[in-house]
Amino acid sequence: MGLQHGADSQNRSRQTSCKQCGICCSKGGAALHSEDLLLLQQGLIPRQNLITIRKGEFAHNPITDKVQVTKAEIVKLRGTGREWTCCYYDPDSKCCTIYEHRPLACRTLKCWDPEKSLALVETDLLSRLDILEGDESLQELVRKHESSCPLPDFTLLVTALEKEQANIVAELEVLVNADLSFRNQAVESSELVLNEELFLFGRPLFQVLQSFGLQVFQSGNCLRLQWARK
Numbered sequence: 001m002g003l004q005h006g007a008d009s010q011n012r013s014r015q016t017s018c019k020q021c022g023i024c025c026s027k028g029g030a031a032l033h034s035e036d037l038l039l040l041q042q043g044l045i046p047r048q049n050l051i052t053i054r055k056g057e058f059a060h061n062p063i064t065d066k067v068q069v070t071k072a073e074i075v076k077l078r079g080t081g082r083e084w085t086c087c088y089y090d091p092d093s094k095c096c097t098i099y100e101h102r103p104l105a106c107r108t109l110k111c112w113d114p115e116k117s118l119a120l121v122e123t124d125l126l127s128r129l130d131i132l133e134g135d136e137s138l139q140e141l142v143r144k145h146e147s148s149c150p151l152p153d154f155t156l157l158v159t160a161l162e163k164e165q166a167n168i169v170a171e172l173e174v175l176v177n178a179d180l181s182f183r184n185q186a187v188e189s190s191e192l193v194l195n196e197e198l199f200l201f202g203r204p205l206f207q208v209l210q211s212f213g214l215q216v217f218q219s220g221n222c223l224r225l226q227w228a229r230k
């Protein structure tokens with residue numbers, strides 16, 4: 001692995017332009033920054049193609065190259081199906097289908113010279129409330145979801161599960177089902193909310209918890225959790 005890393009570094013140092021390999025787009029859609037608001041306002045990037053990583057979720061930090069807790073919410077281009085590959089990436093042509101109006105982070109990225117794109121990380125990010133400015137009812141819906149369905153402290157989760165598994169699993173089941181019930185009510189009342197669910201509320205909590213080794217199963221109308229130590 002060390003040798004491979006060395007070879008990568010050498011290849012990078014020789015690279016001077018984009019080879020259109022698509023690796024960056026397959027790692028996930030770009031995070032949006034203030035400058036990208038115009039693209040949304042002009043309808044070039046619809047909200048249904050966005051996903052929110054809520055503050056406190058874990059995400060890959062390109063600066064440290066580690067998966068770390070996010071200090072602010074990140075609104076980004078959603079993936080394709082269950083994959084993180086950007087929904088605007090066409091694997092057949094290996095091209096960006098919105099190349100002319102791709103977001104700032106994509107225009108800035110030079111994998112062979114990452115200084116400028118690293119400077120954008122967690123800087124001047126667009127939030128859901130920024131994007132929804134002028135739509136008070138959707139802003140209120142987002143706020144209500146945040147207050148009634150808070151995220152658990154993921155930094156303490158595994159330690160807490162190791163210490164008192166039964167209690168923590170029970171607490172998480174309450175949160176998971178509250179989150180699901182909130183979403184169900186919201187999407188039933190509006191097709192727009194249904195289409196924009198991942199942007200408005202982020203990923204359902206039960207999905208987020210799966211990466212911590214919590215298995216999810218249905219029991220009647222509720223979701224139950226089981227922790228399988230990783």
Ligand code: SF4
Pocket residue numbers: 017018019020021022023024025109110111112
């Ligand atoms: S910026 Fe780099 S990783 Fe992205 S497509 Fe170009 S060469 Fe590939």
Ligand code: SF4
Pocket residue numbers: 024025028029030077086087088089090095096097098099102103106
């Ligand atoms: S918008 Fe285009 S360049 Fe940016 S991540 Fe998606 S496919 Fe890649």
